[in-house]
Amino acid sequence: MFAELNELLNASPQRPEQGKFTLLRDTRTDGSFLVHHFLSFYLRAGCKVCFVALLQSFSHYNIVAQKLGVSLTAAKERGQLVFLEGLASCLDMLFGEEEEEQAGQPRPLRFISESTSDLRALFDFVRTSLAPAAGDAWPGRVLLLDDLGVLLSLGASPVAVLDFIHYCRVAVCSRLQGNVVVLAHGGEDSEDEENELVVTSLCHHSDLILWAEGLATGFCKDVHGQLKIIRRASLQPGGERDVLQTYQYKIQDKNVTFFARGLSAAVL
Amino acid sequence: MAAPATGGAAQGRGAPSFQRKVPAGSSRLAAIAGTRPAARHGQLLLSSGLPSLDCVLGGGLAVGTLLLIEEDKYGVYSNLLFKYFLAEGVVCGHDLFVASAKELPTNILKELPAPLLDDNYRNELGEATAVKSEDFQDFMKIAWRYQNLPKVEVSPTSSARFGHYYDVSKTMSSELLQSIKCHSFFLPEELSLQPTIKMCNMNCGYARLLQSIQKIIYQEGFDGSHPQKKQKNVLRIGIQSLGAMLWGDDICSTDNPEDTHSLTKFLYVLRGLLRKSLSACIITVPAHLIQNKAIMERVTNLSDVVVGLESFIGSERETNPLYKDYHGLIHVHQIPRLNSLICDVSDTKDLAFRLKRKLFTIERLHLPPDLSDTVSRSSKQDLAESAKLLSSGCGAMAIGKKHLDF
Numbered sequence: 318m319f320a321e322l323n324e325l326l327n328a329s330p331q332r333p334e335q336g337k338f339t340l341l342r343d344t345r346t347d348g349s350f351l352v353h354h355f356l357s358f359y360l361r362a363g364c365k366v367c368f369v370a371l372l373q374s375f376s377h378y379n380i381v382a383q384k385l386g387v388s389l390t391a392a393k394e395r396g397q398l399v400f401l402e403g404l405a406s407c408l409d410m411l412f413g414e415e416e417e418e419q420a421g422q423p424r425p426l427r428f429i430s431e432s433t434s435d436l437r438a439l440f441d442f443v444r445t446s447l448a449p450a451a452g453d454a455w456p457g458r459v460l461l462l463d464d465l466g467v468l469l470s471l472g473a474s475p476v477a478v479l480d481f482i483h484y485c486r487v488a489v490c491s492r493l494q495g496n497v498v499v500l501a502h503g504g505e506d507s508e509d510e511e512n513e514l515v516v517t518s519l520c521h522h523s524d525l526i527l528w529a530e531g532l533a534t535g536f537c538k539d540v541h542g543q544l545k546i547i548r549r550a551s552l553q554p555g556g557e558r559d560v561l562q563t564y565q566y567k568i569q570d571k572n573v574t575f576f577a578r579g580l581s582a583a584v585l
Numbered sequence: 586m587a588a589p590a591t592g593g594a595a596q597g598r599g600a601p602s603f604q605r606k607v608p609a610g611s612s613r614l615a616a617i618a619g620t621r622p623a624a625r626h627g628q629l630l631l632s633s634g635l636p637s638l639d640c641v642l643g644g645g646l647a648v649g650t651l652l653l654i655e656e657d658k659y660g661v662y663s664n665l666l667f668k669y670f671l672a673e674g675v676v677c678g679h680d681l682f683v684a685s686a687k688e689l690p691t692n693i694l695k696e697l698p699a700p701l702l703d704d705n706y707r708n709e710l711g712e713a714t715a716v717k718s719e720d721f722q723d724f725m726k727i728a729w730r731y732q733n734l735p736k737v738e739v740s741p742t743s744s745a746r747f748g749h750y751y752d753v754s755k756t757m758s759s760e761l762l763q764s765i766k767c768h769s770f771f772l773p774e775e776l777s778l779q780p781t782i783k784m785c786n787m788n789c790g791y792a793r794l795l796q797s798i799q800k801i802i803y804q805e806g807f808d809g810s811h812p813q814k815k816q817k818n819v820l821r822i823g824i825q826s827l828g829a830m831l832w833g834d835d836i837c838s839t840d841n842p843e844d845t846h847s848l849t850k851f852l853y854v855l856r857g858l859l860r861k862s863l864s865a866c867i868i869t870v871p872a873h874l875i876q877n878k879a880i881m882e883r884v885t886n887l888s889d890v891v892v893g894l895e896s897f898i899g900s901e902r903e904t905n906p907l908y909k910d911y912h913g914l915i916h917v918h919q920i921p922r923l924n925s926l927i928c929d930v931s932d933t934k935d936l937a938f939r940l941k942r943k944l945f946t947i948e949r950l951h952l953p954p955d956l957s958d959t960v961s962r963s964s965k966q967d968l969a970e971s972a973k974l975l976s977s978g979c980g981a982m983a984i985g986k987k988h989l990d991f
Contacts (some may be wrong), residue, residue, distance in 0.1 A: 350926050374860045376924070380924040381924065381926060384925075404856060405861065407853065407857055408854065408857045408858065408861070411784060411854060412799050429785050429850065430784070430785040430786075432786065466886055467853065467886075467887070469883070470846065470849035470886070470887060471849065471850055472785075472846040472850065502886060507879075508877075509883065512879070536934055538932060569927065570925070570927060573926070
């Protein structure tokens with residue numbers, strides 16, 4: 318987790334928020350550093366995390382998490398982390414042996430091979446992994462999803478994806494008082510209409526939006542992008558305006574530094 | 586004084602105690618020929634066949650990743666890059682898997698460029714640099730402030746041992762090819778052999794190709810399933826013109842294709858196969874023919890390295906004096922961040938390539954000096970366009986929205 322981002326978000330691992338839906342967006346750049354931040358943040362905060370990692374392998378997240386001070390293998394062993402590796406699960410489903418099918422192994426990515434385009438199996442997986450079990454030592458519940466565009470690329474319709482997110486929000490945010498963090502790519506001038514539909518819809522329903530964008534002026538060695546933090550105060554009773562803060566960031570090997578626009582260390 | 590004594594006693598020889606005893610069989614992972622570990626995250630890197638492209642990619646192509654090449658308009662240079670990748674595999678002793686829908690893989694393998702022997706290339710390079718160094722030994726009279734600055738490298742330097750140079754005018758000898766295990770996949774043959782299969786509602790050709798790749802990876806043990814077998818080796822997969830009409834996919838011919846998800850599903854499953862095996866894949870895609878740009882965006886998100894080629898053949902840039910030294914431009918659209926928050930990306934974003942005599946090099950794009958009598962260039966519009974290109978070609982980190990005039 319990045320200490321500076323915690324300060325900007327006014328969040329601390331000792332008292333994580335509850336019942337929040339956070340949307341991570343990126344446009345013209347790679348926003349996956351935010352996923353690594355939230356993963357290590359919630360593991361440090363002592364929450365039970367269900368991580369649906371559709372794009373990269375387990376070892377990728379593990380190596381980066383170790384740089385941030387958290388061991389994913391240890392978390393998995395003590396049951397704090399439930400990790401769904403989308404790539405491996407898809408391969409098992411397509412090329413796996415016949416006996417595994419009959420043994421009733423859960424197939425969360427069933428929607429790829431079957432004609433039903435709903436994500437019910439994936440939702441069941443999420444629900445069972447975060448269900449309160451006897452002797453559970455972790456108070457909070459978190460669902461982390463990386464990333465949403467993969468579901469669309471694999472054939473799920475936008476409505477199915479929105480339904481899935483809605484069910485997850487009800488199950489995790491409302492019933493279990495947990496948090497949901499979702500990463501979605503997409504920009505304003507993107508040609509992918511389905512993706513834009515999903516992302517815009519999620520923007521309206523999220524409590525916090527972290528939007529990583531590339532700089533409008535192009536590539537810069539010292540400033541890797543701009544982060545907009547949008548706190549949706551308009552969703553709270555009281556009807557205030559959303560709070561928008563903009564910072565620029567530079568990604569380093571083990572940390573990401575944030576600074577006000579135009580005040581990067583290279584300039585000062 | 587006690588320590589050296591015990592050290593000496595423990596070793597039982599007259600060796601000094603500070604000498605570190607190297608245990609027998611020290612290398613845990615026997616080095617695979619043609620690979621080297623990356624400096625940053627220790628990942629195994631392969632050479633893509635072009636040392637200058639390796640530099641652009643940050644050292645090479647990581648094992649387990651996918652290199653997607655967006656073809657240029659006539660497919661001339663992308664085909665060349667494809668062959669370089671396979672030729673590098675032959676020279677390093679890797680296994681090859683070649684898939685194509687339009688050319689017989691054996692014909693592709695017959696046309697691979699021949700590797701340049703080190704002596705020949707060094708002689709050529711030596712001539713060029715000897716001329717250059719003579720120029721720079723002249724004392725700078727006007728720009729004397731720049732005398733002590735390091736010389737700017739136009740083409741990225743690289744070590745010749747990891748990547749090799751190839752002579753495009755000669756084909757590789759068949760003896761080199763015989764020592765390599767080549768698996769091939771020619772779509773018309775495969776479709777006629779077996780009845781069609783249904784996998785995930787995917788296009789039949791793609792499904793068959795995935796099955797074929799998975800079978801080879803499993804049987805030859807690239808995914809570690811037969812550990813007691815011979816020494817570990819890398820599988821280089823090359824797929825030519827994926828998404829073209831010949832694969833049975835209509836994304837290149839119509840704006841509303843029947844099945845928009847076949848190609849992306851294929852890439853996802855392929856990504857899974859690559860990640861869990863010692864293999865790397867190069868795919869050329871006729872991106873200029875795909876009219877539904879949403880598909881290209883999704884394809885880019887599902888690939889690791891995406892490089893676009895834009896050749897000047899047939900365009901008005903061919904006769905443009907600004908580009909007279911080059912044959913085309915290279916756009917690096919994406920470089921992956923594997924096992925790390927950052928990626929090794931070169932600062933040069935404006936890259937052009939040229940095929941000079943025998944060698945294909947990728948260099949930083951230099952606009953030639955303006956030696957005209959008039960103050961402004963005659964082709965002012967071209968200059969503005971090329972400047973827009975320079976400011977917006979940003980690749981991995983960020984892409985600017987519009988051309989800001991400074």
